[in-house]
Amino acid sequence: MTVDRRDFLKYSALAVAATTGMPGFLARAAAQAATTPGTAGKTLVVIQLTGGNDGLNTLVPYSNGAYYAARPNIAIPKKDVLTLTPDLGMHPSLKPLMGLWDSGHLAWVENVGYPNPNRSHFASMAIWHTADPTQAQAEGWIGRVAEKIGDPFCASNIGGTTPQALRASDFSLPSIDSVSSFQVRLPAGLDGAFEQLLNLPRQGEADYLSRATRQMVLNTQKVQANVAKYRPGAKYPEGRFGTHLQDAARLIAAGTGQRVLYVSLNGFDTHAGQRADQDELLATLASGLAAFQADLETQGLADRVIVMGFSEFGRRVAENGSAGTDHGQGSVMFALGKGVKGGVHGDSPDLENLENGDIRYKQDFRGVYAGALTRWLGLDAQGILRGDFAGPEWVA
Amino acid sequence: MSVRLGGALLAGLVLLAAPAALALPKYRTEAARFLGHDKDDPLWQLSGKVMSCVACHTQPQGGKGWNAFGQSLQAGFRAQPTANFRTVLRSVLAKNADADADGYPDALEFFARTLPGDPKSKPAKPLRDLQAEFEKAGGLPEDRAKK
Incomplete structure (x- = not known):
């Protein structure tokens, strides 16, 4: 097996990560800094709305009488809708995103789903995570x-448990619960010994490894210093979602060079009293994303980051007996950022031609993923998604 | 050795599966917290006895099928479609109604840890004694907080 310098540095970074407890993304960033300074590239931030967000009350078909007939208690009144087109408008809680819409940097993708829809949270989420409806x-x-990419640290989940979307066949991408708590730290009493070990006179490949490791530690400290230097360019809302978005901005601003960051917002399983719950959740979503985008603008990074959001399924068209909605099929996706082609992409669902009470999806979600992979990240979508999936041109 | 390893693996799998299998759905969690039943058991979130699904549903696994109290709660949601779960639950209990017609109002049944939607499940204490105990404890949670 031949190992070139780039591979050597990558594996050295892994070795350092293993021996120092250094978070993998920092080791990776250090390796990247040592090899390809200033070529960090673009980042995709994926937002997961966990629980099955109701698409019809998110992007509201306010001109459609069938919508109001199906939802006598929980429909968004026409007077409250944030008008986007003559037929569609946003839920009023999404008001913080209106500026992005007006500037052409907010996109909605209508009628998104997959073949043979599954109403189970776990099964449907797994389908979205694996991009494989056959499971x-x-x-x-x-x-x-x-x-x-050949890089086990090119993406991270911001939060607790790594979602299945970030699992590879032989490894799992890291989860970062709190960026500020990360630091290079050896077990007590070992830091001096480690330094002595690194400074021992060596020859040949061992000498190269020692020097590379010393350089990596220095580079990692620089990355950490950049993380510490970060000053938010916007006020984020309180709560985990806002904190996690701020951590995402902090990582991007620190130049860790990650290609994909993953943030989740939970609680969209609105079987009862939907208006109260979803209204609040969408307000959290919108205020967090508006702050994130404003922060990126302040940091001068807004043209290098786009956001793409999804939920594992939508809700049924008709409300249930508890002023809520049950698990449905198909929903909306959203995207925002300077690299996004704003507008509504795709056709709205026909609410008078339902399939067992659900909308008939028209856009396979993998076609939307393909846009992010090909047009934003410059990757081979067909190879990653294991199929050729068409979608709207939502990436500018 | 292999048996021990197998046992450890099995235990690990059970532990990994536990949060998904035993986690309380959010409405049960909210109801338990609102009514103070979360204080009953340190492992209440893993207990099927604390605020069980049949408090509102007809089936132990929840889902469709509502008992008499569940139907009262559904009506409460329809009457206040923009109110949150706690507000609706409180307003339903504040009516002092007896959904299952067993002689004990719903709020008193929750206080006594019996099922307000099942006439076969009712408190052992006489109504008057239980009512006095309930009032002495401060009544509904938000009333207790004000006192």
Whole structure:
């Protein structure tokens, strides 16, 4: 097996990560800094709305009488809708995103789903994570991005448990619960010994490894210093979602060079009293994303980051007896950022031609993923998604 | 050795599966917290006894099929479609109604840890004694907080 210098540095970074407890993304960033300074590239931030967000009350078909007939208690009144087109408008809680819409940097993709829809949270989420409606694959689509790039630290989940989307066949991409808590730290009493070990006189490849490791530690400290230097360019809303978005901005601003970051917002399973819950969740979503975008603008990074959001399924068209909605099929996706072609992409669902009470999806979600992979990240979508999927041109 | 390893793996799998299998759906969690049943058991979130699904549903696994109290709650949601779960639950309990017609109002049944939607499940104490105990404890949670 031949190992070139780039591979050597990458594996050295992994070795340092293993021996120092250094977070993998920092080691990776250090390796990247040592090899390709200033070529960090573009980042995709994926937002997961967990629980099954109701698409019809998010992007509201306010001119459609069938919508109001199906939802006598929970429909968004026409007077409250934030008008986008003569037929569609946003939920009023999404007001913080109106500026992005007006500037052409907010896109909605209508009627998104997949063949043979599954109403189980776990099964449907797995389908979105693996990009495989047959559920035959275990690894996630972002995990396959990492395999394609050949870099096990090119993406991270911001939060607790790594979602299946970030699992590759042989490894799992890291989860970062709090960026500020990361630091290079050896077990007590070992830091001096480690330094002595690194400074021992060596020859040949061992000498090269020692020097590379010392350089890596220095570079990693620089990355950490950049993380510490970050000053938010916007006020984020309180709560985990806002904190996680701010951590994403912090990582991007620090130049860690990650291609995909993943943030989740939970609680969209609105079987009862939907208006109260979804109204609040969409307000959290919108205020967080508006702050994130404003922060990126301040940091001068807005042209290098786009956001793409999804939920595992939408809700049924008709409300249930508890002023809520049950698990449905198909929903909307959204995207925002300077690299996004704003507007509504795709056709709205026909609410008078339903399939067992659900909308009939028209756009396979993998076609939307393909846009992000090909047009934003410059990757081989067909290889990663294991198929050729067409979608709207939502990336500018 | 292999048996021990197998046992450890099995235990690990059970632990990994536990949060998904035993986690309380959000409405049960909210109801338990609102009514103070979360104080009953340190492992209440893993207990099927604390605020069980049959508090509102007809089936132990929840889902469709609502008992008499569940139907009262559904009506409460329809009456206040923009109110959150706690507000609706409180307003339903504040009516002092007896959904299952077993002689004990719904709020008192929750206080006594019996099922307000099942006439076969009712408190052992006489109504008057239970009512006095309930009032002495401060009544509904938000009333208790004000006192």
